[in-house]
Amino acid sequence: MADKVFEPACSRCNDTGWELMETEGREFVRRCECAEGHRRERLLEKAGVPGRYRHCTLEGFQVWNPDDPTLARALRGIQEFVDLWPESDKGLLLMGPVGTGKTHLAVATLQELITGKGVQARFQDFTSLVLEIQMTFDTPGAQRELMRPLISADLLVLDELGAGKVTPWVMDLLYYLVNSRYVEGRKTIFTTNYSDFGTGGQETLTDRVSARIRSRLYEMCRRIELRGSDYRKQRLADHSERRTP
16 A cells, blocks of 8 residues: 655645745745744644633624623724734723623634734633632742743733632732733733622722722723623523523
């Protein structure tokens, strides 16, 4: 049986990443166009986006309630942020109740910037970060190693800001992360279920993350509010109604 011949995916460089060129009788090599595509694929793999969110795109965000203007307004604000990158002067703070699409928009933005503009980006769940910080308590230098990739990323998505109670020590490290990105001029997208105005005894974002972190967010982020009801609940209710005889 003859050996199977594998054709290279790229006929220009034979999958080497380098293309042989010739000008005026002189040969030279240059990076093949496919190399940038591979680089962006690797950036996506390293971004840390959980599997359940990898389907999220800006095109896939549903403005499902036409009576809620904040959904369309949020989508426009996100698209403007993407279009202007890297010229946007601020990051984003997506605020709103559970199920309004904040994480979808944040992840869609991250993935759009990686695939479209080759941005080095990271996704980080706030609760997981707090747990990881707590696990470094007795390990000298571990906090710095944990924070380094989060500080250095061109874009960081910090999801569910304010979820869970944190100790003053953890809060200090969180401020170090936020402030370091602010000082370095790196964009951050935060999502949170907490607002600036607690109603009915509810805690505010300041209550959850401290006044100094909230103050820093005012300086480094443009606020986008989503005020709709829970899309997941509504979708489940609609599905149940369709099944009811």
